[in-house]
Amino acid sequence: MQIQFNQQPYTLSSPTTLAVFLASQQQLRAGIAVAINQQVIPRSHWDSQSLQEGDNIMLFTAIAGG
Amino acid sequence: MSELIPAQQLRYSAQLLLPEMDERQQQRLFASKVLIIGLGGLGSVVASYLAGAGVGQLLLADDDRVSLSNLPRQLLYSSAEVGLHKVDCAKARLTAQNPEIAISTLPKRLTLAELQVLLPEVDLVLDCTDNASSRLAINQACYTQQVPLISGAATGWQGQLLALKPWLGQGCYQCLYPDWQDSPSCLQSGILGPLVGMVACQQALLALQYLLNIGVIPFGHLRYFDGLQGTSGQLQLQQDPDCPVCALNE
Numbered sequence: 645m646q647i648q649f650n651q652q653p654y655t656l657s658s659p660t661t662l663a664v665f666l667a668s669q670q671q672l673r674a675g676i677a678v679a680i681n682q683q684v685i686p687r688s689h690w691d692s693q694s695l696q697e698g699d700n701i702m703l704f705t706a707i708a709g710g
Numbered sequence: 711m712s713e714l715i716p717a718q719q720l721r722y723s724a725q726l727l728l729p730e731m732d733e734r735q736q737q738r739l740f741a742s743k744v745l746i747i748g749l750g751g752l753g754s755v756v757a758s759y760l761a762g763a764g765v766g767q768l769l770l771a772d773d774d775r776v777s778l779s780n781l782p783r784q785l786l787y788s789s790a791e792v793g794l795h796k797v798d799c800a801k802a803r804l805t806a807q808n809p810e811i812a813i814s815t816l817p818k819r820l821t822l823a824e825l826q827v828l829l830p831e832v833d834l835v836l837d838c839t840d841n842a843s844s845r846l847a848i849n850q851a852c853y854t855q856q857v858p859l860i861s862g863a864a865t866g867w868q869g870q871l872l873a874l875k876p877w878l879g880q881g882c883y884q885c886l887y888p889d890w891q892d893s894p895s896c897l898q899s900g901i902l903g904p905l906v907g908m909v910a911c912q913q914a915l916l917a918l919q920y921l922l923n924i925g926v927i928p929f930g931h932l933r934y935f936d937g938l939q940g941t942s943g944q945l946q947l948q949q950d951p952d953c954p955v956c957a958l959n960e
């Protein structure tokens with residue numbers, strides 16, 4: 645299954661959830677937001693959100709500067 | 711409402727030429743009250759554009775003093791003002807820019823309780839702060855008091871802009887970053903003046919559009935920019951059903 649992660653193409657060998665995918669990328673950390681296809685996925689949905697062919701996943705880090 | 715006097719017609723002539731503007735709209739800006747929290751790289755630019763446009767009442771909050779390292783991007787301050795309270799310097803400069811508007815200052819970091827008291831008086835809150843705890847407190851107060859919030863943030867090459875009416879179930883700052891602890895500040899991560907200015911200009915533009923009730927305000931969306939790559943985009947927020955601010959209270 646082909647997805648995009650932070651603008652890079654990525655191949656998944658088996659169906660997976662967003663939480664498992666982020667963990668495999670060592671990206672499960674505090675102060676981040678994740679969007680799939682330009683829609684923010686609430687944190688409480690990460691465990692149940694399964695990734696689909698063609699999904700465009702983007703990770704955003706909270707910034708506080710002003 | 712009284713009509714604009716000739717000096718006002720001249721002062722605001724460029725914006726009055728826009729098809730969405732007329733004297734009634736200008737009076738609308740005169741009658742508006744906006745709270746700007748944080749007078750750093752974002753707040754300096756935001757306050758200057760709002761004062762210039764004739765927003766009638768500005769409430770400026772910041773506990774910080776001007777430092778030498780602020781001057782490359784915090785355009786309201788001069789080298790001679792290092793060590794003085796930002797709110798005082800900002801008020802003097804903005805009053806010189808536009809003596810027609812009323813400016814109140816709060817030389818403090820507002821607590822959640824203080825925000826709750828202040829917000830019912832204002833039409834709009836602009837979050838220009840530099841830390842997560844202030845941002846989340848502002849988000850929470852705007853939810854409770856049902857005051858729209860336009861929040862800007864800039865660090866490194868990244869800019870983020872969030873327009874929220876969090877009581878509408880569209881998600882809030884806490885939904886977006888539920889476990890947010892304090893992130894590195896500008897001094898730790900670096901910042902180039904125009905990057906923060908770019909976010910501030912968008913924040914000021916959205917604020918004026920909101921006050922004038924014109925255009926499309928992206929409430930419930932996060933806009934992001936990467937100043938190094940030149941990329942930008944917009945994400946739709948979703949309410950987190952576990953959000954302690956905007957969901958669990960309902």
Ligand SMILES: [Zn+2]
Binds near residue numbers: 950957
């Ligand atoms: Zn929320």
